[in-house]
Amino acid sequence: MARERIAKTGMAPGGHPVWTDREMALLAVIFPDYKRAVAVLQRRTYSAVKCRARSMGLTDCRHSWTGAEVSRIRRLFPTADKKTLTAAFPGIPLHKVYAKAGHIGVHRKRRQFKPTGIPSIDQIRGRAFQLNVSMVDLDAMAKTNCYFQKGNWHTGNIKYKAIGRATEALDGLLAVRWKDQV
Known part of the structure:
Protein backbone atom coordinates (compact mmCIF):
# COMPACT_ATOMS: atom_id res chain seq x y z
CA MET A 1 0.00 0.00 0.00
CA ALA A 2 2.72 2.49 1.05
CA ARG A 3 4.96 1.48 -1.88
CA GLU A 4 2.10 2.07 -4.29
CA ARG A 5 1.47 5.54 -2.85
CA ILE A 6 5.21 6.40 -3.07
CA ALA A 7 5.35 5.17 -6.68
CA LYS A 8 2.18 7.10 -7.57
CA THR A 9 3.09 10.41 -5.91
CA GLY A 10 6.88 10.26 -6.28
CA MET A 11 7.21 11.41 -2.67
CA ALA A 12 8.54 9.54 0.35
CA PRO A 13 6.43 9.46 3.54
CA GLY A 14 8.45 12.37 4.97
CA GLY A 15 7.48 14.53 1.99
CA HIS A 16 10.83 14.35 0.22
CA PRO A 17 10.98 13.51 -3.48
CA VAL A 18 12.12 9.99 -4.38
CA TRP A 19 15.50 9.74 -6.13
CA THR A 20 15.13 9.06 -9.84
CA ASP A 21 17.48 6.94 -11.94
CA ARG A 22 18.52 10.09 -13.84
CA GLU A 23 19.48 11.89 -10.60
CA MET A 24 21.52 8.92 -9.40
CA ALA A 25 23.30 8.67 -12.76
CA LEU A 26 24.15 12.39 -12.61
CA LEU A 27 25.45 12.02 -9.05
CA ALA A 28 27.66 9.10 -10.11
CA VAL A 29 29.18 11.24 -12.86
CA ILE A 30 29.61 14.40 -10.76
CA PHE A 31 30.91 12.67 -7.61
CA PRO A 32 32.94 13.72 -5.51
CA ASP A 33 32.12 17.39 -6.19
CA TYR A 34 29.21 17.73 -3.76
CA LYS A 35 28.72 21.47 -4.32
CA ARG A 36 28.34 20.98 -8.05
CA ALA A 37 25.99 18.05 -7.46
CA VAL A 38 23.75 20.24 -5.27
CA ALA A 39 23.72 22.90 -8.01
CA VAL A 40 22.81 20.37 -10.72
CA LEU A 41 20.33 18.41 -8.59
CA GLN A 42 18.33 21.46 -7.55
CA ARG A 43 15.79 19.65 -5.42
CA ARG A 44 18.49 17.96 -3.29
CA THR A 45 20.31 19.33 -0.25
CA TYR A 46 23.99 18.89 0.49
CA SER A 47 23.21 16.29 3.19
CA ALA A 48 20.87 14.40 0.87
CA VAL A 49 23.57 14.23 -1.82
CA LYS A 50 26.17 12.96 0.66
CA CYS A 51 23.78 10.36 2.05
CA ARG A 52 22.82 9.13 -1.42
CA ALA A 53 26.47 8.92 -2.49
CA ARG A 54 27.17 6.78 0.57
CA SER A 55 24.16 4.52 -0.09
CA MET A 56 25.21 4.14 -3.75
CA GLY A 57 28.63 2.93 -2.60
CA LEU A 58 30.52 5.89 -4.02
CA THR A 59 32.20 6.69 -0.69
CA ASP A 60 33.82 4.61 2.01
CA CYS A 61 31.50 3.76 4.84
CA ARG A 62 32.54 4.98 8.23
CA HIS A 63 33.95 2.20 10.37
CA SER A 64 32.60 1.75 13.90
CA TRP A 65 35.50 0.61 16.06
CA THR A 66 34.83 -2.19 18.52
CA GLY A 105 46.68 8.60 21.81
CA VAL A 106 48.77 5.59 20.79
CA HIS A 107 52.06 6.44 19.10
CA ARG A 108 54.70 4.48 17.21
CA LYS A 109 57.80 3.50 19.12
CA ARG A 110 60.77 5.68 18.24
CA ARG A 111 63.23 4.09 15.85
CA GLN A 112 66.97 4.18 16.34
CA PHE A 113 68.81 6.63 14.08
CA LYS A 114 70.46 5.14 11.01
CA PRO A 115 74.25 4.84 11.26
CA THR A 116 76.20 7.41 9.29
CA GLY A 117 79.52 5.57 9.18
CA ILE A 118 81.24 8.37 11.12
CA PRO A 119 81.88 7.02 14.64
CA SER A 120 81.74 10.34 16.51
CA ILE A 121 78.46 11.40 14.89
CA ASP A 122 76.98 7.92 15.40
CA GLN A 123 77.90 8.06 19.10
CA ILE A 124 76.35 11.52 19.48
CA ARG A 125 73.16 10.44 17.73
CA GLY A 126 73.01 7.24 19.81
CA ARG A 127 73.41 9.20 23.05
CA ALA A 128 70.75 11.69 21.94
CA PHE A 129 68.38 8.77 21.29
CA GLN A 130 69.07 7.34 24.76
CA LEU A 131 68.31 10.70 26.34
CA ASN A 132 65.21 11.14 24.17
CA VAL A 133 66.66 14.26 22.55
CA SER A 134 65.64 15.00 18.96
CA MET A 135 68.09 16.35 16.41
CA VAL A 136 66.21 19.67 16.50
CA ASP A 137 66.71 19.85 20.27
CA LEU A 138 70.35 18.80 19.93
CA ASP A 139 71.00 21.61 17.45
CA ALA A 140 69.35 24.07 19.85
CA MET A 141 71.34 22.80 22.85
CA ALA A 142 74.65 22.80 20.97
CA LYS A 143 73.91 26.01 19.05
CA THR A 144 74.85 24.36 15.75
CA ASN A 145 72.03 25.80 13.59
CA CYS A 146 70.72 22.81 11.60
CA TYR A 147 73.86 20.65 11.42
CA PHE A 148 72.43 17.52 13.05
CA GLN A 149 68.94 17.98 11.59
CA LYS A 150 70.05 18.13 7.97
CA GLY A 151 72.82 15.55 8.12
CA ASN A 152 75.21 17.04 5.59
CA TRP A 153 78.08 14.95 6.89
CA HIS A 154 77.53 12.32 4.16
CA THR A 155 78.96 14.87 1.70
CA GLY A 156 82.19 14.95 3.73
CA ASN A 157 81.17 18.17 5.48
CA ILE A 158 82.24 17.19 8.99
CA LYS A 159 82.25 20.13 11.40
CA TYR A 160 84.40 19.24 14.36
CA LYS A 161 83.29 22.34 16.25
CA ALA A 162 79.67 21.12 16.02
CA ILE A 163 80.72 17.65 17.18
CA GLY A 164 82.52 19.19 20.15
CA ARG A 165 79.57 21.38 21.10
CA ALA A 166 77.12 18.46 20.81
CA THR A 167 79.38 16.24 22.92
CA GLU A 168 79.51 18.92 25.59
CA ALA A 169 75.74 19.51 25.41
CA LEU A 170 75.11 15.80 25.98
CA ASP A 171 77.54 15.72 28.93
CA GLY A 172 80.22 13.77 27.10
CA LEU A 173 83.99 13.97 26.72
CA LEU A 174 86.04 14.02 23.56
CA ALA A 175 89.12 11.85 23.46
CA VAL A 176 91.86 11.71 20.87
CA ARG A 177 93.43 8.38 19.89
CA TRP A 178 96.61 8.19 17.84
CA LYS A 179 96.82 5.63 15.05
CA ASP A 180 100.17 4.26 16.15
CA GLN A 181 98.82 3.69 19.69
CA VAL A 182 95.58 1.89 18.82
Whole structure:
Protein backbone atom coordinates (compact mmCIF):
# COMPACT_ATOMS: atom_id res chain seq x y z
CA MET A 1 0.00 0.00 0.00
CA ALA A 2 2.72 2.49 1.05
CA ARG A 3 4.96 1.48 -1.88
CA GLU A 4 2.10 2.07 -4.29
CA ARG A 5 1.47 5.54 -2.85
CA ILE A 6 5.21 6.40 -3.07
CA ALA A 7 5.35 5.17 -6.68
CA LYS A 8 2.18 7.10 -7.57
CA THR A 9 3.09 10.41 -5.91
CA GLY A 10 6.88 10.26 -6.28
CA MET A 11 7.21 11.41 -2.67
CA ALA A 12 8.54 9.54 0.35
CA PRO A 13 6.43 9.46 3.54
CA GLY A 14 8.45 12.37 4.97
CA GLY A 15 7.48 14.53 1.99
CA HIS A 16 10.83 14.35 0.22
CA PRO A 17 10.98 13.51 -3.48
CA VAL A 18 12.12 9.99 -4.38
CA TRP A 19 15.50 9.74 -6.13
CA THR A 20 15.13 9.06 -9.84
CA ASP A 21 17.48 6.94 -11.94
CA ARG A 22 18.52 10.09 -13.84
CA GLU A 23 19.48 11.89 -10.60
CA MET A 24 21.52 8.92 -9.40
CA ALA A 25 23.30 8.67 -12.76
CA LEU A 26 24.15 12.39 -12.61
CA LEU A 27 25.45 12.02 -9.05
CA ALA A 28 27.66 9.10 -10.11
CA VAL A 29 29.18 11.24 -12.86
CA ILE A 30 29.61 14.40 -10.76
CA PHE A 31 30.91 12.67 -7.61
CA PRO A 32 32.94 13.72 -5.51
CA ASP A 33 32.12 17.39 -6.19
CA TYR A 34 29.21 17.73 -3.76
CA LYS A 35 28.72 21.47 -4.32
CA ARG A 36 28.34 20.98 -8.05
CA ALA A 37 25.99 18.05 -7.46
CA VAL A 38 23.75 20.24 -5.27
CA ALA A 39 23.72 22.90 -8.01
CA VAL A 40 22.81 20.37 -10.72
CA LEU A 41 20.33 18.41 -8.59
CA GLN A 42 18.33 21.46 -7.55
CA ARG A 43 15.79 19.65 -5.42
CA ARG A 44 18.49 17.96 -3.29
CA THR A 45 20.31 19.33 -0.25
CA TYR A 46 23.99 18.89 0.49
CA SER A 47 23.21 16.29 3.19
CA ALA A 48 20.87 14.40 0.87
CA VAL A 49 23.57 14.23 -1.82
CA LYS A 50 26.17 12.96 0.66
CA CYS A 51 23.78 10.36 2.05
CA ARG A 52 22.82 9.13 -1.42
CA ALA A 53 26.47 8.92 -2.49
CA ARG A 54 27.17 6.78 0.57
CA SER A 55 24.16 4.52 -0.09
CA MET A 56 25.21 4.14 -3.75
CA GLY A 57 28.63 2.93 -2.60
CA LEU A 58 30.52 5.89 -4.02
CA THR A 59 32.20 6.69 -0.69
CA ASP A 60 33.82 4.61 2.01
CA CYS A 61 31.50 3.76 4.84
CA ARG A 62 32.54 4.98 8.23
CA HIS A 63 33.95 2.20 10.37
CA SER A 64 32.60 1.75 13.90
CA TRP A 65 35.50 0.61 16.06
CA THR A 66 34.83 -2.19 18.52
CA GLY A 67 36.49 -2.46 21.90
CA ALA A 68 38.46 -5.50 20.73
CA GLU A 69 39.82 -3.58 17.72
CA VAL A 70 40.83 -0.61 19.89
CA SER A 71 42.57 -3.02 22.28
CA ARG A 72 44.37 -4.61 19.31
CA ILE A 73 45.53 -1.16 18.13
CA ARG A 74 46.87 -0.35 21.60
CA ARG A 75 48.79 -3.65 21.67
CA LEU A 76 50.13 -3.80 18.11
CA PHE A 77 50.50 -0.22 16.87
CA PRO A 78 53.65 0.89 18.76
CA THR A 79 55.88 -1.86 17.32
CA ALA A 80 54.10 -3.62 14.44
CA ASP A 81 55.06 -2.99 10.82
CA LYS A 82 52.54 -1.99 8.14
CA LYS A 83 52.15 -5.55 6.84
CA THR A 84 51.21 -6.83 10.31
CA LEU A 85 48.75 -3.98 10.85
CA THR A 86 47.09 -4.65 7.49
CA ALA A 87 46.75 -8.35 8.38
CA ALA A 88 45.42 -7.55 11.87
CA PHE A 89 42.70 -5.26 10.51
CA PRO A 90 41.39 -6.85 7.31
CA GLY A 91 39.04 -4.66 5.30
CA ILE A 92 40.12 -1.48 7.11
CA PRO A 93 42.44 0.85 5.18
CA LEU A 94 45.75 1.49 6.90
CA HIS A 95 45.17 5.26 7.02
CA LYS A 96 42.06 4.65 9.16
CA VAL A 97 44.08 2.50 11.58
CA TYR A 98 46.66 5.31 11.88
CA ALA A 99 43.89 7.88 12.40
CA LYS A 100 42.26 5.80 15.15
CA ALA A 101 45.61 5.27 16.87
CA GLY A 102 46.17 9.03 16.87
CA HIS A 103 42.67 9.59 18.18
CA ILE A 104 43.16 7.26 21.16
CA GLY A 105 46.68 8.60 21.81
CA VAL A 106 48.77 5.59 20.79
CA HIS A 107 52.06 6.44 19.10
CA ARG A 108 54.70 4.48 17.21
CA LYS A 109 57.80 3.50 19.12
CA ARG A 110 60.77 5.68 18.24
CA ARG A 111 63.23 4.09 15.85
CA GLN A 112 66.97 4.18 16.34
CA PHE A 113 68.81 6.63 14.08
CA LYS A 114 70.46 5.14 11.01
CA PRO A 115 74.25 4.84 11.26
CA THR A 116 76.20 7.41 9.29
CA GLY A 117 79.52 5.57 9.18
CA ILE A 118 81.24 8.37 11.12
CA PRO A 119 81.88 7.02 14.64
CA SER A 120 81.74 10.34 16.51
CA ILE A 121 78.46 11.40 14.89
CA ASP A 122 76.98 7.92 15.40
CA GLN A 123 77.90 8.06 19.10
CA ILE A 124 76.35 11.52 19.48
CA ARG A 125 73.16 10.44 17.73
CA GLY A 126 73.01 7.24 19.81
CA ARG A 127 73.41 9.20 23.05
CA ALA A 128 70.75 11.69 21.94
CA PHE A 129 68.38 8.77 21.29
CA GLN A 130 69.07 7.34 24.76
CA LEU A 131 68.31 10.70 26.34
CA ASN A 132 65.21 11.14 24.17
CA VAL A 133 66.66 14.26 22.55
CA SER A 134 65.64 15.00 18.96
CA MET A 135 68.09 16.35 16.41
CA VAL A 136 66.21 19.67 16.50
CA ASP A 137 66.71 19.85 20.27
CA LEU A 138 70.35 18.80 19.93
CA ASP A 139 71.00 21.61 17.45
CA ALA A 140 69.35 24.07 19.85
CA MET A 141 71.34 22.80 22.85
CA ALA A 142 74.65 22.80 20.97
CA LYS A 143 73.91 26.01 19.05
CA THR A 144 74.85 24.36 15.75
CA ASN A 145 72.03 25.80 13.59
CA CYS A 146 70.72 22.81 11.60
CA TYR A 147 73.86 20.65 11.42
CA PHE A 148 72.43 17.52 13.05
CA GLN A 149 68.94 17.98 11.59
CA LYS A 150 70.05 18.13 7.97
CA GLY A 151 72.82 15.55 8.12
CA ASN A 152 75.21 17.04 5.59
CA TRP A 153 78.08 14.95 6.89
CA HIS A 154 77.53 12.32 4.16
CA THR A 155 78.96 14.87 1.70
CA GLY A 156 82.19 14.95 3.73
CA ASN A 157 81.17 18.17 5.48
CA ILE A 158 82.24 17.19 8.99
CA LYS A 159 82.25 20.13 11.40
CA TYR A 160 84.40 19.24 14.36
CA LYS A 161 83.29 22.34 16.25
CA ALA A 162 79.67 21.12 16.02
CA ILE A 163 80.72 17.65 17.18
CA GLY A 164 82.52 19.19 20.15
CA ARG A 165 79.57 21.38 21.10
CA ALA A 166 77.12 18.46 20.81
CA THR A 167 79.38 16.24 22.92
CA GLU A 168 79.51 18.92 25.59
CA ALA A 169 75.74 19.51 25.41
CA LEU A 170 75.11 15.80 25.98
CA ASP A 171 77.54 15.72 28.93
CA GLY A 172 80.22 13.77 27.10
CA LEU A 173 83.99 13.97 26.72
CA LEU A 174 86.04 14.02 23.56
CA ALA A 175 89.12 11.85 23.46
CA VAL A 176 91.86 11.71 20.87
CA ARG A 177 93.43 8.38 19.89
CA TRP A 178 96.61 8.19 17.84
CA LYS A 179 96.82 5.63 15.05
CA ASP A 180 100.17 4.26 16.15
CA GLN A 181 98.82 3.69 19.69
CA VAL A 182 95.58 1.89 18.82
